[in-house]
Amino acid sequence: MEATNIKTRKLRTMYGGFHPNSSNMRLYAKRKEGAQGLVLLSRQVCVSSALCRKNLAAAGPEKFTLEYIQKQVEEYEIGKRHLANMMGEDPENFTQEDIDKSIAYLFPSGLFEKRARPLMKHPDEIFPKQRAVQWGADGRPFHFLFYTGKQSYYSLMHDLYGKILKIEKHQDRLRAKGLFSQDAQLISLGPSRWLTKEELELLLVETISTHDYDRFIKLMERMLVMPYSSTEEEFVQRYRRQLEAQSMKQMVPPLEKDENGVAFSTAEGRRKTSDSSVILRDCGSGHITINGQDYLQYFPVLQDREQLMFPLQFMGVLGRFNLECTVSGGGRSSQAGALRLAISRALLSFLSEGDGEAMRQAGLLTPDPRVRERKKPGQEGARRKFTWKKR
Amino acid sequence: MAVRALTRGLLGFRYSRAATVASPCGGHHYVTAPSVKPPQPQADDVTEKILNQPLEKPDFFRVAELFSLKDLFDARVHLGHKKGCRHRLMEPYLYGCRLDHDIIDLDQTMEHLQLALNFTAHIAYRGGIILFVSRRRQFGHLVETTAMDCGEYAHTRYWQGGLLTNANIQYGPGVRLPDLIIFLSTLNNVFQQHVGIRDAAKMNIPTVGVVDSNCNPSLVTYPVPGNDDTPAAVELYCRLFKMTINRAKDRRKQMELLHGLSAPTS
Numbered sequence: 001m002e003a004t005n006i007k008t009r010k011l012r013t014m015y016g017g018f019h020p021n022s023s024n025m026r027l028y029a030k031r032k033e034g035a036q037g038l039v040l041l042s043r044q045v046c047v048s049s050a051l052c053r054k055n056l057a058a059a060g061p062e063k064f065t066l067e068y069i070q071k072q073v074e075e076y077e078i079g080k081r082h083l084a085n086m087m088g089e090d091p092e093n094f095t096q097e098d099i100d101k102s103i104a105y106l107f108p109s110g111l112f113e114k115r116a117r118p119l120m121k122h123p124d125e126i127f128p129k130q131r132a133v134q135w136g137a138d139g140r141p142f143h144f145l146f147y148t149g150k151q152s153y154y155s156l157m158h159d160l161y162g163k164i165l166k167i168e169k170h171q172d173r174l175r176a177k178g179l180f181s182q183d184a185q186l187i188s189l190g191p192s193r194w195l196t197k198e199e200l201e202l203l204l205v206e207t208i209s210t211h212d213y214d215r216f217i218k219l220m221e222r223m224l225v226m227p228y229s230s231t232e233e234e235f236v237q238r239y240r241r242q243l244e245a246q247s248m249k250q251m252v253p254p255l256e257k258d259e260n261g262v263a264f265s266t267a268e269g270r271r272k273t274s275d276s277s278v279i280l281r282d283c284g285s286g287h288i289t290i291n292g293q294d295y296l297q298y299f300p301v302l303q304d305r306e307q308l309m310f311p312l313q314f315m316g317v318l319g320r321f322n323l324e325c326t327v328s329g330g331g332r333s334s335q336a337g338a339l340r341l342a343i344s345r346a347l348l349s350f351l352s353e354g355d356g357e358a359m360r361q362a363g364l365l366t367p368d369p370r371v372r373e374r375k376k377p378g379q380e381g382a383r384r385k386f387t388w389k390k391r
Numbered sequence: 392m393a394v395r396a397l398t399r400g401l402l403g404f405r406y407s408r409a410a411t412v413a414s415p416c417g418g419h420h421y422v423t424a425p426s427v428k429p430p431q432p433q434a435d436d437v438t439e440k441i442l443n444q445p446l447e448k449p450d451f452f453r454v455a456e457l458f459s460l461k462d463l464f465d466a467r468v469h470l471g472h473k474k475g476c477r478h479r480l481m482e483p484y485l486y487g488c489r490l491d492h493d494i495i496d497l498d499q500t501m502e503h504l505q506l507a508l509n510f511t512a513h514i515a516y517r518g519g520i521i522l523f524v525s526r527r528r529q530f531g532h533l534v535e536t537t538a539m540d541c542g543e544y545a546h547t548r549y550w551q552g553g554l555l556t557n558a559n560i561q562y563g564p565g566v567r568l569p570d571l572i573i574f575l576s577t578l579n580n581v582f583q584q585h586v587g588i589r590d591a592a593k594m595n596i597p598t599v600g601v602v603d604s605n606c607n608p609s610l611v612t613y614p615v616p617g618n619d620d621t622p623a624a625v626e627l628y629c630r631l632f633k634m635t636i637n638r639a640k641d642r643r644k645q646m647e648l649l650h651g652l653s654a655p656t657s
Contacts, residue, residue, distance in 0.1 A: 135566065147569065148546050
């Protein structure tokens with residue numbers, strides 16, 4: 001407790017407050033309890049919250065010094081070894097997964113938000129990446145664009161423009177030799193997308209505005225359009241992310257043959273909360289079994305049986321296949337719908353491309369996305385409101 | 392004429408101007424890093440000798456040999472803008488006007504360019520930070536490449552308001568500001584004077600600027616009247632500045648080796 005006020009320091013000296021064994025409580029507690037009585041130590045004349053309040057918003061994100069982060073890293077390493085000893089594991093080969101499991105065991109938490117649960121990770125993953133000091137001992141900055149304020153972004157733009165100039169010079173050289181051709185060697189990108197603004201900010205370790213990002217993308221697009229730009233392909237790919245190729249083609253279940261040589265295929269289907277699985281056998285009899293029961297018994301209602309038959313009737317293969325189905329969950333209508341989807345999918349392996357396309361257009365292969373909408377508070381149901389009373 | 396006498400007087404003042412360059416401890420600003428350590432006592436007199444030796448001769452770095460009047464003419468440095476764009480304060484630097492086009496006086500340009508290059512060389516010799524500024528999009532890449540080749544700094548982008556005047560908050564405490572700012576074009580993209588000229592004057596940073604016939608030369612410490620629009624002229628300026636800075640830095644290394652200092656001081 002270091003006081004800067006002269007009067008406070010004098011009071012403390014009078015009452016022995018600077019001795020190592022002294023305690024504040026002796027000064028604040030009552031005499032009959034063996035202390036020195038109430039001695040008011042800090043005398044602030046003007047105490048207003050407006051003076052003490054710090055402008056937290058203007059301070060920006062909290063900055064951590066390099067020494068602090070290094071200390072955190074050391075503590076993490078030591079803590080990792082302690083944890084390994086506690087769990088009876090080998091401290092040398094204690095991986096991050098082991099740490100996560102041990103923490104989940106030692107501090108079980110039922111919190112819904114995973115990020116609010118106790119966590120022990122390397123400080124590099126917890127503390128945001130920050131810039132080290134930008135200049136040397138003599139004060140000269142390291143980067144030649146330091147004084148612009150956004151050195152990484154502007155140096156990226158500078159390099160990009162340099163590459164464009166290089167490609168143009170290459171084109172001029174070829175034109176001089178007479179070997180220039182307009183539609184040669186554009187960069188082939190494949191299924192990929194540009195880096196998003198956030199990803200670019202992470203890469204450059206500095207914030208950029210949307211305007212800057214748009215200009216960067218425009219310049220990149222300009223470079224891609226130029227002929228002979230394939231020389232810079234590696235540079236461009238650094239700023240693109242691969243997309244998973246989303247094919248529009250339906251996944252056809254494979255056609256298998258069982259011991260008797262009968263071809264069959266299996267497919268699954270879902271509707272609302274029902275799950276179904278169907279094995280379609282090319283027997284020629286037209287028997288249908290659902291969960292071990294005959295379909296007439298399982299679905300007494302005509303509508304459900306019609307749903308079941310519709311894919312076969314649409315394709316005109318009513319008597320050809322044997323169906324062995326299992327279904328669970330939901331009600332009778334949703335089970336019928338799940339089965340219909342599964343049957344249509346299983347049928348695909350027996351039919352040609354054109355028939356499959358016809359099924360798709362009929363809507364047999366589209367899973368029905370409708371699920372029960374939740375009830376909201378303040379209303380009677382999902383959409384129904386309480387009766388409105390004028391008075 | 393009176394103009395010629397004035398310029399000749401300026402030439403005579405070149406010695407004293409060079410003398411004012413010799414501020415102690417490498418010309419750091421009051422806002423700069425307190426982390427710079429003072430040179431060791433035993434090397435102190437050697438460093439002082441190294442720093443004072445260039446000040447004895449008027450053209451120690453022989454910058455006058457780097458260019459001639461014919462080079463300036465071939466690079467179209469004498470071509471100014473039309474009569475209607477003329478700035479009143481540029482009238483002393485103009486040779487005349489032919490078919491409404493202003494012609495800049497290349498004799499004066501020679502003298503001013505010599506002064507400017509000499510000053511740049513001295514700053515580079517003493518390890519000062521030089522910032523190249525130009526807001527012309529045509530030459531931005533060229534200027535940045537020139538700065539990179541010299542080992543100095545460039546700013547050819549949008550000038551944020553507090554770059555010089557609010558540096559401690561924008562960059563962090565203890566940042567060192569440039570010791571010289573070279574403007575390869577003093578106008579910005581809307582034909583107004585670049586904010587950097589006014590800010591440099593506020594922060595006591597000397598400036599070298601290529602002033603065309605539509606520019607205001609008043610706040611620039613070492614104005615160089617000349618064309619700032621033609622690519623040939625701008626390439627000439629970049630080449631000259633690059634050569635002077637490299638020459639000065641090499642000379643400094645030579646001096647240090649000559650006087651037997653092991654590590655170069657700033």
